[in-house]
Amino acid sequence: MRIPLRLALLPPADAIAPYLAEIDRNRWYSNQGPLLRSLEARMAERFGVETEAVTITANATAGLTAVLRAFDRQEGRACVMPALTFTASPLAARAAGMRPAFADVDPKTLMLTPESVATLIESLGGPSEIGAVMPVSLYGAPLDVAAWEAFHTRTGIPVVIDAAWCFDHIEICDLPCVISFHATKAFGAGEGGMVISRNPTLGDRVLRGATTFGLSAQRQSIIAGSNGKMSEYGAAVGHAALDIWPQRRPAILQVARAYADALADVPGVHIANDVDGSWAPGTILVRFDEAKSDYISSVMTQRGIETRHWWGNLCTDHPAHADSTVGDLTVSRDVVHRLINLPFFDDLETDEINEVVSLIRELSGPKYASSEINPGATN
Numbered sequence: 360m361r362i363p364l365r366l367a368l369l370p371p372a373d374a375i376a377p378y379l380a381e382i383d384r385n386r387w388y389s390n391q392g393p394l395l396r397s398l399e400a401r402m403a404e405r406f407g408v409e410t411e412a413v414t415i416t417a418n419a420t421a422g423l424t425a426v427l428r429a430f431d432r433q434e435g436r437a438c439v440m441p442a443l444t445f446t447a448s449p450l451a452a453r454a455a456g457m458r459p460a461f462a463d464v465d466p467k468t469l470m471l472t473p474e475s476v477a478t479l480i481e482s483l484g485g486p487s488e489i490g491a492v493m494p495v496s497l498y499g500a501p502l503d504v505a506a507w508e509a510f511h512t513r514t515g516i517p518v519v520i521d522a523a524w525c526f527d528h529i530e531i532c533d534l535p536c537v538i539s540f541h542a543t544k545a546f547g548a549g550e551g552g553m554v555i556s557r558n559p560t561l562g563d564r565v566l567r568g569a570t571t572f573g574l575s576a577q578r579q580s581i582i583a584g585s586n587g588k589m590s591e592y593g594a595a596v597g598h599a600a601l602d603i604w605p606q607r608r609p610a611i612l613q614v615a616r617a618y619a620d621a622l623a624d625v626p627g628v629h630i631a632n633d634v635d636g637s638w639a640p641g642t643i644l645v646r647f648d649e650a651k652s653d654y655i656s657s658v659m660t661q662r663g664i665e666t667r668h669w670w671g672n673l674c675t676d677h678p679a680h681a682d683s684t685v686g687d688l689t690v691s692r693d694v695v696h697r698l699i700n701l702p703f704f705d706d707l708e709t710d711e712i713n714e715v716v717s718l719i720r721e722l723s724g725p726k727y728a729s730s731e732i733n734p735g736a737t738n
Contacts, residue, residue, distance in 0.1 A: 361663035362711050365642070366704040367542040368607070369549060370599035378595035387591060391567070394594035401601055402553060406531050411559035414566040415594070419523050419539035419552030420447045420454075421587030425569035426535045426554055427455035427491055428582055429561060430517040436490030437483050437684060440521075441471040442673040442691045444495040448521050449680050456583070457490045460684035461675055463691050469497050469631060469646075473510040479686040480516075491517045498632040498669070498700075499524035499545075499640045504532045523552075527608065528638035533557050535566075540597060545611055545641040546604060548597040551589050610705045611639040617709055618643050618701070621716040627723045631698060642669065643701040647723060650696035655722045664715055669700045 378394060385393055395415060403410040416422040427438065434456035440448050442461035449459035462479045465472050471494045480489055492510070496502050502520070511518045511534060522529050523539035526546040533556055540551030554566055568574060573584025589597075616636030622628060622645065631646035647655070656666045673688065673695055674680050701715055 360660075360665040362665065362702045362707075362715065363704075364665040364667050364700065364702050365543055366706070367547060368705050369542060369547055370596060370603055374599040374603060375595055378598050379592075382591050382595060385591075389588060389590045390571070391588070392591040392594070394591045394598065395589055398594045398597045398601070401598070402555070405601075406555060408531055408555060408557055409559045412556055412561070414554040414570065415589050415597070416552045416554065416570055416587045417589050417593070418541065418550050418587075419521075419537050420451050421570060421585070422537040422552040422554045423448065423451035423493070423519060423521060424454040424585065425566050425587050426519045426537065426561075427452060427457060428569045428573075428584060429566055430491055430519075431582065436488060438491045438493055439471075439476050439479055439483075439489060440493040440674075441495050442675050442685070442688050443469060443497075443670070443695065444521065444674060445523070445670045446674055446677055446679070447523075448493055448495055449674050449683065452491075452493070453679075454585070458683065459674070459680055460489075460686070461673075461680075461688065462686045463688050464694075466690045466694075468500065468502070469690075469694060470494065470500065470502055472503070473506055476510075479684070480514075482686065483684060486514050486516050489516050491519060493519050493521055495521040496523070496525050496529075498642050498644045499528055499634075499638070500632040501528060501530070504530045504534070508532055508534060524632075524641050527640075531555060531557060535561055540600075543641060545639045546600060548593060548600050551593050551597060607705060608639050612636055614703060614705065614707050614712070615640055615643070617712045618703070618716070621712055622719075625716065625720045625723065628719060640703070642703045644669075645699055645701060645719070646694065647697045647699075649723075650693065652697055652699045655719070656699055658722055659715075659718060662718060664702065664718065666699045666701060668695070668698050 399413045400410045403413045437460040438452035438457040439460045441464050462475050520536040522536040535556045538553045540548040569584045570587035573580040573582040575581045627648040629646045631644040634640045
């Protein structure tokens with residue numbers, strides 16, 4: 360592809376080298392080593408929480424699983440989440456012994472709301488049958504954290520926020536939020552994740568147990584934990600990534616602003632994940648008024664521009680989730696044919712952005728307005 364979807368950028372070798380040397384001196388390679396602990400302390404300082412409220416994990420899926428296990432709900436209960444999410448969300452619920460239950464999204468934000476969960480809860484038999492609710496940020500888009508805190512207070516149902524793309528844009532609260540450090544994200548360490556909240560008890564007492572075989576200080580498995588630890592080598596990359604973040608972030612913001620400006624007057628096209636240049640995203644997700652994303656994506660591929668609907672189809676379309684409980688998904692089934700992730704990376708040139716947007720403008724214009732161009736889609 361002349362213009363690829365994503366060119367990940369991790370810290371260069373010379374930025375990581377001092378931390379690797381520290382590992383050699385310490386001869387401590389995993390199991391909550393000093394680099395991991397100091398990375399948790401740095402993240403806590405950055406987000407303004409106590410160090411005990413941060414748990415860094417091998418990846419974000421392990422973090423979601425750990426939180427769900429830490430809730431200590433009965434196995435077999437439902438974990439309610441949007442059908443419009445990456446398959447990792449329901450897989451984390453399954454790993455924690457819960458069964459996914461898929462609800463519809465809000466037609467404007469394309470994210471789960473307490474109101475969209477309410478009907479599904481009733482059909483599942485009431486709050487006592489719900490193990491947890493997992494709202495998912497749409498590729499980093501800000502979600503209504505206060506509404507979910509109120510939902511938790513009102514219902515008593517645990518809530519974990521899948522904030523995988525939200526490193527630079529998340530409101531930290533008493534609810535656990537899980538952020539990804541995957542290479543595709545704005546802040547990447549290759550692999551890794553972080554569970555963060557304002558609740559140090561959740562982080563210190565339970566989550567470490569959920570990522571270290573459920574072991575207590577007495578070396579007994581007190582919960583059905585797993586191995587979700589980040590090694591010292593992963594922590595070394597994380598430290599180096601945090602070191603260079605002040606230099607990387609302005610470049611990402613510049614690309615985000617250029618896209619926001621270029622797409623602002625394209626008719627029938629909207630930035631779905633609310634990228635406006637004020638926070639650093641890992642991708643640009645556009646939403647078309649018409650259900651023709653497959654056609655547009657195929658034409659852009661022919662022109663050497665890589666696009667993707669990163670999450671793919673709805674989770675209900677994955678064979679692994681065929682046995683899940685499914686609510687009314689009217690909005691989700693319609694919008695999934697209207698979404699495309701555009702090329703996005705730190706050093707994407709302005710003329711490349713303009714080329715991408717110019718082609719989108721052409722393909723979304725009146726000449727291509729007929730649904731005949733995409734007979735497989737439904738409007």
